Amino acid sequence: MTSSAPHPEHILVVDDDPRIRQMLVRYFEGESYRVTAVADGRSMREALQQRTIDAVLLDLVLGGGEDGLELAREIRGRSDVPIIMLTGRDDVVDRIVGLEIGADDYIAKPFHLREVLARLRTILRRRKPKPGAEAEARGADTLHFEGWRLDLGRRELHDAGGSPIELTTGEFDLLTVLARQPGHVFTRETLMDLTRGRSQEAFDRTIDAQISRLRKKIEKDPANPKLVKSVRGIGYVFTGRESV
Template identity: 70%
Template sequence: MITETSPHPALLVVDDDVRIRNMLARYFEDEGYSVTCAADGREMRSSMKQRNFDAILLDLSLPGGQDGLELAREIRTHSDVPTIMLTGRDDVVDRIVGLEVGADDYLAKPFHLREVHARLKSILRRRGAAPSAARNGPTGQVLVFEGWSLDLNRRELRRSSDEHVELTTGEFDMLTVLVTHAGRVLTRDQLMDMTRGRQLEAFDRAVDAQIVRLRRKIETDPKHPQLVKSVRGIGYVFTGTVERKKD
């Protein structure tokens, strides 16, 4: 049961190294965040039951049988909270897998605190730059396509039945770019530029992984997509008919 809220952006730091936890906590508290720390998956779950978080900094290597990739996957089963993975291994495969399971960004240790903050602020801006307890502002432009409704202000995706479908920050940004450029073929580089501002290297597989996850959520048959189609050797194109509405 969630019982605690805060007027400040709420950050959860999950790392088994007490020095790193304390360093991140001090820095972000000085920057105006409300910071909670956890040493492992058990403490992370306990913290997430107590309050909503605007973002999570999640270490890749954790004790207790579950690493950060497993926890990131677990988080995505019930939450779209932005997640930045922290790791001592600057491994391309780990980075791609982290993005595939739903992480929004990835930083290798040792990192500069200002860079962590810059990445975090960028993600929160894309989310609407509002704390989790206060995201229900007035609605703005809504894009309607093939039985779906994409609210750009609330950052929500709904079916025609009004069922809410959870999207990660990256998934929402990817879908917004595709829908707002309906009928235009976009390369992987263009998709990375438009969604992440090249904060991450434009790995083809990372973009493809985002598309695969999107298809699972919006396509009737993800193996035979009708909305987000591949263009061999180039990239992707959104083929749905889009209507713009003011809500």
């Protein structure tokens, strides 16, 4: 199969089951992705250091006593690369912890390959700058609030001093939805639909985890937020004032 893209997106698979690694490699290479598959955290670190990775498919239960959640935390501590968690444990607590760490999605085993592909494509598509992003960056597609600058074309957030703030795909999409409509109260279900779509099971703590991570990055005091406030029994509202 010939891809029209000069540089196919590179997927890193981290799973200790050789059958799953082989299955994912064959499938995604057949879809014109470049794939590196490893079995443990050491090999994962080497791959991330030596290659440009566009997304990570990470099993939460690895051999040798390694914890996939800890590996996800390690990845997120140094990169905003998308992380899709794969696990045979259908545990809501694991999902919540993973999302709080900063994972972008969660897929339970056994999974359909087409579903994994659809989730991956959605995340990668959201990360790509829009066509004409350079022009948009100078136009109206940039939001300013309380000294912050949210560049929707380049998908970048800068603080009052001009320093870039790394956001995951989910955090960026969530902030964009909220900041576009200051003063509007969004339910968790609406935020789920607007930022993640129907492909992922909706449960309240998913959005709560994303909001918690977002507050840690944009609020002076995350425990007493001034930009993204909770509305008891309903959801969240963005209260940042527009600035230039």
